[in-house]
Amino acid sequence: MYLPDFRLDEQLAVVTGGTKGIGRAIALSFAQSGADVILIARNQKHLETVSKEIESLGRRAYVIAEDISNYKVIKEKVETVRDGRTIDVWVNNAGMNIRSEAEDVTEDEWEQIINTNMKSAFFLSQYAGSIMKKKKRGKIINISSVGGHMALRTGVVYAMTKSAMIQMTKNLALEWGKYQINVNAIGPWYFPTSLTEELLQDDDYVQAILERTPLKRIGKLEELSGAAVFLASDAGNYMTGQTLFVDGGMTIYGF
């Protein structure tokens, strides 16, 4: 056989922040690939909307309306929802940013960004790993950023969390490889979502992005979910600890 299996038939995936932007694109691509999906986000209406989209693709959707920082409660709710099914794929996608100069960062802002982007992702990965170990199979996908690898003007604390996601990916891959749990990350450059909407409406800002982007365009969400399906499927079984920068070439742009 030459073409590996990119399907996720009958699998159960969890996508945090799966109601908008990158998370929604990944959740729908997983459903299109045959998986049932547990969505975790705060807004019940958005959860119901994406849930219906998943069901229209012929798959089951389960919704958990919680702030990702309530990871203890989330673990309990996932336990109930999964009803004994293993978790095949867990995507740590939920994330946020408060863009400010380093000297202006407040402790509250620090706590909010660190808890949302990093602390929750770690403890939910710990939970997902405990389930996956029993089946000796699992895929954890962490949504980092080019900001975890390059200095960006969009905030030092966010960048720290995204760099931490890359290192967490490597360390969990090292510890859990013996259980055939693959842990990888995706590092996006700019994609049109609510997180970046305001910035991408500024022509000068977009021009500055394109100057740093060899492909000279902003990414399309379906160009990112493809990397997620690869990492989630058997096609990615021999890749672990890696970060796939889906970035239009930005991270290789020297001069």
Ligand SMILES: NC(=O)C1=CN([C@@H]2O[C@H](COP(=O)(O)OP(=O)(O)OC[C@H]3O[C@@H](n4cnc5c(N)ncnc54)[C@H](O)[C@@H]3O)[C@@H](O)[C@H]2O)C=CC1
């Ligand atoms: N859009 C982009 O250009 C890039 C995005 N990223 C990362 O991709 C991930 C998704 O971002 P986007 O789709 O762009 O953003 P978005 O704002 O469109 O969606 C973020 C999702 O996370 C959820 N979320 C945020 N904070 C939450 C919380 N405290 N509790 C529960 N859910 C929460 C939101 O409800 C939403 O569903 C983030 O981790 C972000 O850092 C990384 C690089 C570039």
Ligand SMILES: C[C@H](O)[C@@H]1OC(=O)[C@H](O)[C@@H]1O
């Ligand atoms: C590419 C970054 O992850 C993304 O760009 C932004 O402006 C967001 O705040 C993130 O930093």
